[in-house]
Amino acid sequence: MSSLINTNVKPFNNKAYHAKDQYGEFIDITEESLKGHWSVFVFYPADFTFVCPTELSDLADHYEELKKLNVEVYAISTDTHFSHKAWHDSSESIKKIKFPMLADPTGALARNFDVMIEEEGLALRGTFIINSEGKIKTIEVNDLGIGRSAADLVRKVQAAQHIEANPNEVCPASWKPGAETLKPSLDLVGKI
Numbered sequence: 001m002s003s004l005i006n007t008n009v010k011p012f013n014n015k016a017y018h019a020k021d022q023y024g025e026f027i028d029i030t031e032e033s034l035k036g037h038w039s040v041f042v043f044y045p046a047d048f049t050f051v052c053p054t055e056l057s058d059l060a061d062h063y064e065e066l067k068k069l070n071v072e073v074y075a076i077s078t079d080t081h082f083s084h085k086a087w088h089d090s091s092e093s094i095k096k097i098k099f100p101m102l103a104d105p106t107g108a109l110a111r112n113f114d115v116m117i118e119e120e121g122l123a124l125r126g127t128f129i130i131n132s133e134g135k136i137k138t139i140e141v142n143d144l145g146i147g148r149s150a151a152d153l154v155r156k157v158q159a160a161q162h163i164e165a166n167p168n169e170v171c172p173a174s175w176k177p178g179a180e181t182l183k184p185s186l187d188l189v190g191k192i
Contacts, residue, residue, distance in 0.1 A: 006137070018100040041130065046122055058150040059075070066157065072100075080103045081101070125143070127148060158177050
C-alpha cells in the first residue's frame with residue numbers, strides 16, 4: 001500500500017450541509033475549495049450513532065482555535081447532506097457544529113482517502129491534515145470504536161504548519177508551539 005502523504009487531494013465534488021448561521025445551507029465543496037487555507041478532513045462512520053457525536057462535538061469545541069490557524073474543518077460520512085441537516089437539527093451535540101458536513105453517499109471520497117469499508121458502506125475514522133496547496137501532510141486512521149482527540153489534532157496542525165514554515169526543523173514527540181524543535185544533522189545522530 002502506498003502512502004497518501006505529500007500527495008495532492010484527488011478531484012471531488014460533494015454536497016455539504018453548512019450550519020454557519022441559524023438557518024444553514026447546502027453547498028458544493030470541491031478540491032478547489034481547499035486552496036488558500038489549511039484543511040482538516042474528518043471522516044466518520046455515520047450520523048445518528050454513538051462515538052461520532054462525541055468526536056464532532058469535541059471538534060466543534062476546538063473549531064475557533066483551528067480557524068485562528070487558518071484551518072477549515074470538513075466532517076465527512078457516507079450519509080447524505082439531508083441526513084447531516086436532520087442530525088444537526090435534532091442533536092444538541094451536533095448543533096454546535098459550524099463547519100461543513102460533507103455527504104459522500106457513493107463512498108467515492110472515502111475511497112480516494114483509503115478509508116472506505118466496502119462491505120459496510122461506511123468510512124473508518126480517518127483524519128487528514130491538508131496544507132493550503134492541497135497536499136496531504138498527516139494521516140490518522142482509527143477503527144470504528146476508537147474516538148479521536150481534537151486537542152491533539154490542533155497540536156498536529158501546529159506542528160505541520162511549523163515545519164512547513166521552517167523546513168530545516170523537525171518537531172519531536174508531543175511538540176507544542178514555543179517548545180524546542182530539532183535541526184537534523186550528523187551531530188545529532190546517536191545523541192538524542
